[in-house]
Amino acid sequence: MSTHISNRTRVLTLIGTIITQFALGSVYTWSLFNAQLADKLSEPVSRVAFSFGILSLALAVASSMAGKMQERFGVRKVTIGAGVLLGASLLLTAHATNLILLYVFAGFLIGFADGTGYLMTLSNCVKWFPERKGLISACAIGAYGLGSLGFKFINMYFLQHGGLETTFDIWGVVAMIMVILGGSLMTDAPKQEISAEQAAEGARDYSLAESMKHPQYWMLALIFLTLCMSGLYVIGVAKDIGQSYVHLTAGVAASAVTIIAVANISGRLVLGILSDKIARTKVIAIALTICLVGVCALLFAHLNMMVFYAAVACIAFSFGGTLTVFPSLVSDFFGLNNLTKNYGVIYLGFGVGSLIGSIVASIFGGFIATFYLMFALLIVSLVIALTIQLPNGESDAQLVVNH
Structure with missing residues (x-):
């Protein structure tokens, strides 16, 4: 019975991780927005694009801190929190009126939310499948890469038909729902015992x-x-x-x-x-x-x-x-x-x-x-x-x- 529960739990965790990673990968569509944001803020594209550099750095820093957060709150709560922050940050980015606000919302906050969910959910999923670490990493990180491809079409469609603010709003809501759903399916992996x-x-x-x-x-x-x-x-x-x-x-x-x-x-x-x-x-x-x-x-x-x-x-x-x-x-x-x-x-x-x-x-x-x-x-x-x-x-x- 316990083996059946364990298998079901780890499969659900894998599904939740794939859904979450797909949504988190959406940040790599960022270059689609640079030109329109530059027009809106009356700033050079190079300055607007710097927000993605900040995002990458914040993502890496948050990834290094996520282990402590998981220890304290568990993978499910931290992932759901990351989903809420990601959605809120994208909604705030839609209404950023100057470069500083863009750097804070799109750089620090989106990067922090994405990094918090990315590495922690990946590591937790790999721990559930110690016998297939490479394959599971490929599934999770493949979903992260496919997220950038999938959301490219979603975001391009709404940019053409709804405008900049509407696209950020829809992106924020969809990504938030996906990460919250994915997080709710996850369970913390048991501690791995080293055999004799x-x-x-x-x-x-x-x-x-x-x-x-x-x-x-x-x-x-x-x-x-x-x-x-x-x-x-x-x-x-x-x-x-x-x-x-x-x-x-x-x-x-x-x-x-x-x-x-x-x-x-x-x-x-x-x-x-x-x-x-x-x-x-x-x-x-x-x-x-x-x-x-x-x-x-x-x-x-x-x-x-x-x-x-x-x-x-x-x-x-x-x-x-x-x-x-x-x-x-x-x-x-x-x-x-x-x-x-x-x-x-x-x-x-x-x-x-x-x-x-x-x-x-x-x-x-x-x-x-x-x-x-x-x-x-x-x-x-x-x-x-x-x-x-x-x-x-x-x-x-x-x-x-x-x-």
């Missing part, structure tokens, strides 16, 4: 303080930062790279956005499922190699439309796969029970990475400087991925065999 066999092999759960004392923790953080910076920078400026660097027409360059979305989701599914079959450090090494091929193409190849499309597809594929594989990879190294906290600090690399690429480009005057930084960091990260060992001295490949 695993204990004999040196497996254990590390607290955040213990994890941070190991060099492996910071090695993983560097790899994550590198792949996030590469992915977020290229995704953010793909159209501009296509036009000013590859000299494509605006329409041809804009097609890169669709290619990036497909490659991103493909990376999440392919590398997520592969990570249940081979060592996850090898999967990350594959992601780093594919990303490196893309960056090398942008730096050293004779660029035309097809080379440009292939290069951005490589980088987006690797970025999507990394976001899927990393929660399970961190749990392999430091245990499942403290995953939300341990991965939460590493996830700050998502927010920091989104800023570093843009800062380097603005200081050194263009894309090339950021591409060279990506190139150097990818080589260092690839060496780490191929040589890193678990804190107990085992290789990741041994962990897969033992499992």
Whole structure:
């Protein structure tokens, strides 16, 4: 009877997580609104677009804090709270009358709501399925990616037929209902017990303080930062790279956005499922190699439309796969029970990475400087991925065999 209840509970949690992640992924339609918000506020598009940089940083910071909130209130209450805040923030954004209010509502509040729900619900769902961590991550994070695609059509329709304020209002209500519904289906995962066999092999759960004392923790953080910076920078400026660097027409360059979305989701599914079959450090090494091929193409190849499309597809594929594989990879190294906290600090690399690429480009005057930084960091990260060992001295490949 208890097994039946447990199976039902974890399936409901998975369904709730997928619904929630789909709604949370809707924030990645943000670029649709920049031009209209700039007109409304009489501000340059670049200043309006900065709100998404703030959103990304707030999302990463909230993700690192969500573990403490879950411990105190439980996954259901925190997710429902995140849904209410997300809906309220989108409704407030609809009526922002100046740039400061936009940065507060669209940047800090939407980012905080999204980040609170994103990592916590993902980690909780993975804990329910310790035997299928890669597949479950692929389902949850795939839903997050599909959310940006699904809401793109919803938001574009209402922008054309209802205007800016109406679109934000409808988006806010729909996203809030979905997150509240998803949260109400979730249950906190039970504490994972380490078997005698695993204990004999040196497996254990590390607290955040213990994890941070190991060099492996910071090695993983560097790899994550590198792949996030590469992915977020290229995704953010793909159209501009296509036009000013590859000299494509605006329409041809804009097609890169669709290619990036497909490659991103493909990376999440392919590398997520592969990570249940081979060592996850090898999967990350594959992601780093594919990303490196893309960056090398942008730096050293004779660029035309097809080379440009292939290069951005490589980088987006690797970025999507990394976001899927990393929660399970961190749990392999430091245990499942403290995953939300341990991965939460590493996830700050998502927010920091989104800023570093843009800062380097603005200081050194263009894309090339950021591409060279990506190139150097990818080589260092690839060496780490191929040589890193678990804190107990085992290789990741041994962990897969033992499992």
